Amino acid sequence: xxxxxxxxxxxxxxxxxxxxxxxxxxxxxxxxxxxxxxxxxxxxxxxxxxxxxxxxxxxxxxxxxxxxxxxxxxxxxxxxxxxxxxxxxxxxxxxxxxxxxxxxxxxxxxxxxxxxx
Amino acid sequence: xxxxxxxxxxxxxxxxxxxxxxxxxxxxxxxxxxxxxxxxxxxxxxxxxxxxxxxxxxxxxxxxxxxxxxxxxxxxxxxxxxxxxxxxxxxxxxxxxxxxxxxxxxxxxxxxxxxxxxxxxxxxxxxxxxxxxxxxxxxxxxxxxxxxxxxxxxxxxxxxxxxxxxxxxxxxxxxxxxxxxxxxxxxxxxxxxxxxxxxxxxxxxxxxxxxxxxxxxxxxxxxxxxxxxxxxxxxxxxxxxxxxxxxxxxxxxxxxxxxxxxxxxxxxxxxxxxxxxxxxxxxxxxxxxxxxxxxxxxxxxxxxxxxxxxxxxxxxxxxxxxxxxxxxxxxxxxxxxxxxxxxxxxxxxxxxxxxxxxxxxxxxxxxxxxxxxxxxxxxxxxxxxxxxxxxxxxxxxxxxxxxxxxxxxxxxxxxxxxxxxxxxxxxxxxxxxxxxxxxxxxxxxxxxxxxxxxxxxxxxxxxxxxxxxxxxxxxxxxxxxxxxxxxxxxxxxxxxxxxxxxxxxxxxxxxxxxxx
Amino acid sequence: xxxxxxxxxxxxxxxxxxxxxxxxxxxxxxxxxxxxxxxxxxxxxxxxxxxxxxxxxxxxxxxxxxxxxxxxxxxxxxxxxxxxxxxxxxxxxxxxxxxxxxxxxxxxxxxxxxxxxxxxxxxxxxxxxx
Numbered sequence: 126x127x128x129x130x131x132x133x134x135x136x137x138x139x140x141x142x143x144x145x146x147x148x149x150x151x152x153x154x155x156x157x158x159x160x161x162x163x164x165x166x167x168x169x170x171x172x173x174x175x176x177x178x179x180x181x182x183x184x185x186x187x188x189x190x191x192x193x194x195x196x197x198x199x200x201x202x203x204x205x206x207x208x209x210x211x212x213x214x215x216x217x218x219x220x221x222x223x224x225x226x227x228x229x230x231x232x233x234x235x236x237x238x239x240x241x242x
Numbered sequence: 243x244x245x246x247x248x249x250x251x252x253x254x255x256x257x258x259x260x261x262x263x264x265x266x267x268x269x270x271x272x273x274x275x276x277x278x279x280x281x282x283x284x285x286x287x288x289x290x291x292x293x294x295x296x297x298x299x300x301x302x303x304x305x306x307x308x309x310x311x312x313x314x315x316x317x318x319x320x321x322x323x324x325x326x327x328x329x330x331x332x333x334x335x336x337x338x339x340x341x342x343x344x345x346x347x348x349x350x351x352x353x354x355x356x357x358x359x360x361x362x363x364x365x366x367x368x369x370x371x372x373x374x375x376x377x378x379x380x381x382x383x384x385x386x387x388x389x390x391x392x393x394x395x396x397x398x399x400x401x402x403x404x405x406x407x408x409x410x411x412x413x414x415x416x417x418x419x420x421x422x423x424x425x426x427x428x429x430x431x432x433x434x435x436x437x438x439x440x441x442x443x444x445x446x447x448x449x450x451x452x453x454x455x456x457x458x459x460x461x462x463x464x465x466x467x468x469x470x471x472x473x474x475x476x477x478x479x480x481x482x483x484x485x486x487x488x489x490x491x492x493x494x495x496x497x498x499x500x501x502x503x504x505x506x507x508x509x510x511x512x513x514x515x516x517x518x519x520x521x522x523x524x525x526x527x528x529x530x531x532x533x534x535x536x537x538x539x540x541x542x543x544x545x546x547x548x549x550x551x552x553x554x555x556x557x558x559x560x561x562x563x564x565x566x567x568x569x570x571x572x573x574x575x576x577x578x579x580x581x582x583x584x585x586x587x588x589x590x591x592x593x594x595x596x597x598x599x600x601x602x603x604x605x606x607x608x609x610x611x612x613x614x615x616x617x618x619x620x621x622x623x624x625x626x627x628x629x630x631x632x633x634x635x636x637x638x639x640x641x642x643x644x645x646x647x648x649x650x651x652x653x654x655x656x657x658x659x660x661x662x663x664x665x666x667x668x669x670x671x672x673x674x675x676x677x678x679x680x681x682x683x684x685x686x687x688x689x690x691x692x693x694x695x696x697x698x699x700x701x702x703x704x705x706x707x708x709x710x711x712x713x714x715x716x717x718x719x720x721x722x723x724x725x726x727x728x729x730x731x732x733x734x735x736x737x738x739x740x741x742x743x744x745x746x747x748x749x750x751x752x753x754x755x756x757x758x
Numbered sequence: 759x760x761x762x763x764x765x766x767x768x769x770x771x772x773x774x775x776x777x778x779x780x781x782x783x784x785x786x787x788x789x790x791x792x793x794x795x796x797x798x799x800x801x802x803x804x805x806x807x808x809x810x811x812x813x814x815x816x817x818x819x820x821x822x823x824x825x826x827x828x829x830x831x832x833x834x835x836x837x838x839x840x841x842x843x844x845x846x847x848x849x850x851x852x853x854x855x856x857x858x859x860x861x862x863x864x865x866x867x868x869x870x871x872x873x874x875x876x877x878x879x880x881x882x883x884x885x886x887x888x
Binding site: 205220 | 421425473
């Protein structure tokens, strides 16, 4: 099962990197979304996969039942998703502003910062 | 008491940031709030370093979840001195931006974001948990994005695109590294990681530490991946660029030093030869880039890169003396670089330009400013007895001791080229007469002059103080380096293990383990 | 978007979603839910209202600006973290008085912060694009 997930992560990263190498800023953004989701999945898989055992402690026990799911990767991913959500929102709006102000979505043509005033 | 003191460096800036955002309608009110916050922060930072020096390493666990399960904040000598320097820079920037950003429409939001950025920086210094480090990096990153695009023009948006894109890549790599590290070891606490990483197979360790190296190298703007820095810094408002120049890259270097001493052992990870090459090339490309530029902010931006090279050199050599040098260099560089950018910003305000071709005559018009420029400029170039000399002296001495002669030669050559750049700014902006077609300098009110000059003068005084009182700061850096290379006291204190305090041999200040 | 069925039902659905978001907020400590998710649902409710009416209408119904929501949310969350320090416990520790405790206060702060910040972006973007 882990092996399959690793393939999925690899495939998503490959697609994401391919898109990120494009000069078009929106494609770059799509690539970024793919890669960051792939990384979240990678964290999830790195935390080991188990099925059907929530990490809850029964009211008469001191420890959760053996083989319970690891809750920490999910907490990490949730944090990473929230942060990624904020960054993505910002980058999306920045891309919008850049296309509007600079009149191009081609990152090679964005050279306004380089000219000497 | 400790529970209070360790949280305050994060809490006060965040509170100030919120209060500034609420007072956005009244400029004067937000200035007062911002000053109060910055001063309170400095007081807390002084109190913190005092406590750490007299009582040793301090730890607090958030929500009372004990390490290694919960998030801990750890103040050792290194992190508390970094917090102190950050607070000093914070005060200088807040004062300066009261004058520099007054004309901007988002004045209060600038102050709000500056404080939020400071919170991110201080959190990165204080945290003892590697995922929490990521979170504070993000706080820092998103606020720096915000500061970059506030009231932006075309060029600034363009610069921001490059900055954002390259920093996002670094962020993602850093996150992936954390995920894999967790998968391999099952813990995220830096102290706990120390023992567990040592048991990993070599290939796993090399992969994960390589990812960390790559992620932090982008943040620190090291050799092949520094291009975001000179592409974006020179269009920012002067107060903001001084803040970035002083702190952002240094947090990257700090993270590298932390991770490659306490978590990974640089020698074991196998990246030491690579890091030596990176350090040399970072110095060289930075200084050569600066030589070709004619814009003050761009010259100084390239010099950030070359100076980062010295810090990486200290880490790469990896002897106690070298790491002492790197820490000393960080402390010196934060102060000096912020000061140079502030002076550049003042010149821009006076003359309306920061292109050296359009500047001139500053020496005859403002001889006191020329004096204030010479102090950080000489310090950056490494003239004795100013602070930069001692930093360079330490790392070069360490490189000679380990027989890295080529690296030492590069460092000396880069020092020489730094003098060239500083002389260029001096000759063009201060010495040569004002060009014929240049507009007359703007006359500023007495109050504005004060707000501009006070931080510049204060930072210059600190530079001189570091230069003449090398001994205590050297001791501080040395003890920090010893504690990094021999992290057992740190680990004992964080994990609350048995208090067999394995004190570093040179800890004159009594940084002993098991302090709680 | 301006069909009368949509506009009428949007008002009802918005109210239901807001109630549901408060429900998620309150059950969050022991069950799936919590401040962030509840906040996002509340934002979706307001977004629906925004599509049915106008951005000005939503701003009017909010009374305070989204930025004020975000700011006060962060303030409340910070204070909820600070509170245990007064009782000699570390930052962010949970204090409980029966079923009500500082984690709930923290969640309310997050709830408001999420509503404020996401709605701020949403309303501004909608105004910019239309």
